[in-house]
Amino acid sequence: MVPPLCALLLLILTSGSGARALLPAESPQCSGDVGIQGGNVSLSDGLRPGSLLTYLCPLGTYPYPQPSRLCxxxxxxxxxxxxxxTHNPTPTCRKMRCPPQLQFEHGTVGPRRTFYLVGSELTFECRDGYTLRGSALRRCLPTGRWDGEMPACDDGAEHCPEPGVPAGALRRGSRYRQGDRVSYRCQGTLALVGSPERECLPTGEWSGAEPTCRFPFSYDLPEDVTASFGASLISVLGFVASSTSTDQNQPVLKTYSLERRLILSQDSVLHLYLLVDASKSVSEANFQVFKDCVKIMVDRIASFDVPVKFAVISYASKPIVIVPINGEEAGDADEVLERVENHMSKKAHGNRTGTNIHDALQEIYHWIIFQKEALSKTNKPDEWKKVRHAVILLTDGKFNMGGSPKHAVTKIEDVLEVKPDRNDYLDIYAFGVGQTDVEWEDLNAIASKKIGEQHAFKLNGPVELRTTLDSILDVKSIGEVCGLGNHSEGATAQQMNPWHVVIRPERGESCRGSLVADRWVLTAAHCFNNVQDTKLWRVNIGSTDIQIAQRFDHPQYNVRAKVDQGIPEFYDYDLSLLQLERPVHFSATIRPICLPCTKEANRALRKPVRATCKDHEVELLRQARVPAQFISLDNERLSVHIKTNEMWARCTEGAVQPGTLYAGKANVSDVVTQRFLCSGPESTGEPEASTCKGESGGSLFVEKKMRYFQVGVVSWGTYNPCAQSRPDNQGRMQRKPPPHRHHPRDFYLSLFQTQDWLREHLSPALHFLPPA
Structure with missing residues (x-):
């Protein structure tokens, strides 16, 4: 039988009246025959109108004749x-190439070719009487640029050195006395990045940024950007670090020597403006990556001892201000992060999907004008001159409305009176993300031109941007910033947990531990039961093995303390500190975790300088069920919930449940003291991890404000899920579920309850807060 609705529709369609049914029209779809020879394609919205097709080519190749198309x-x-x-050319992944060396003064270069494929080499030699600066041998990289440094032959006779000529360019000017100028012009389709004209300065340096010539399809690798942008940004940030002082409320300021440093005094501030592209070509997924990058930058930069205010703008046809620089929240990183998370949305731009970089920069100009005019009416009219400004702009395409962004940049430079003696008061970094319509000329027009620095970058995609920022803000230049973990795509377990260490004996089972300072590792004392000499033990941190210089077990730890009470093992005060034979060098894979009740952790929590240890305990353990993690034998993070307050007592009762070492003990407090934290499922089948034998000594940590704080040390548990288990096909331990009706419990030594001992050994490696 035909359903009534179908019958009605059939009647309409077959009516003999000659009238046609008005059915909803389907939007035409674009063809699915859109492949590229040698590569793949990506579609932002399938084959529907508005979908962006991006051609993806392997490293060392690029999409020809263009990287993308729109439905x-x-x-x-x-x-x-x-x-x-060529009519209707076939999309192809062509081999990347590097520009030729057209000009090389006072020397020879070879081999001479019209173009150079990836892997090609150029060698440079100078004539007698001239010395080669830069690289004698350069190789063509898969990204379309030469490695090494631009070579030049110099005789030392001029005020400024021979400035050199980048590959692909011709130079005008051959006099290098003070005030002389040289100019550069890239050939063909090459775009100049850096300064097209440079002047010989009284200091014997050339002004501006060293030029390079880039093919439209060339881009930077994350490691390229990390080196250039990282060094510049760290210089802008200062940085001013707190040192010890007899007065805890008046930190002594010390500066670190940097090639170009912008030291911020206590009465000055850095304004950091983060501009994010939300135009049509940015997919929702990529916009989320941009958003994550903003949060990374805000969180990490707030870790510096630098007074900083943040502004955040998303822009398409018009800018939307997420955080204004003159708003109350601008100086509070937590408020900024909250607004970015809850108020920054691509959908907020609606159908206004153009790319108007000019108006986004114009917002910054208006803020600066407002501040300058407001201060001019006070008794500190020149206060605005102390403010440093840094702009980080993220875009995936060239501007298509609002006029040239360079006009807005010029206005900002004029109002800030940027000139040689105030050159460091403005830094503009322009990031092009993806090969879609990102043009080197546009990026270079926006970016600052600083001696020895690069401010314009082009990355292959948002994932590479995320990787770059995680790496830049996680290098040793940051100093002893604690609790950082790299969560970019492709990050290794050690990069994610750079404080995690493995402690290996000469023979037998290993333990885990955590790096808390450059020479100190915190672990469990029971790892060394019946061990006197640890000279042959090794502490493995990343790929580094270090010997133990001294070991300090907690003096009140005694595993046999209650044998006469029928308790065969007692783990109160199960803590040990290992002093390493030499300090480690912090890097992306070696970095300390934050230890509560220290000034280092206080900065990470962004607490007031007068904060106490009790404030940290309340901040980190205020919930009845605190989400926390530990690191498994397979170097994976596993989740638990720390039970506090009234839930703590119920959790600890599991220590004496049937089938455990302490079953039948009348008093739980004989086994579990107030110094233990407790975790474990509250009901059968609840998804909560249990620790395995061999994970003892590792960190129990919580995440707060995108940083990691150790609150406990793994000590003992009622169930070992790795007992008699075998690794799976990927080499991972199979953690078995507990027996029926057994509720696993794990116990950790609380670092809040053992502060006196930690302070005794870790001062002055760490700077501790008052107890209360």
């Missing part, structure tokens, strides 16, 4: 653009 409302892809007469 038009007509159901046709935008045509392939080509400078030749």
């Amino acid at each position: 038009q409302p007509s159901g046709h892809w935008t045509p392939l653009r080509t400078s030749s007469s």
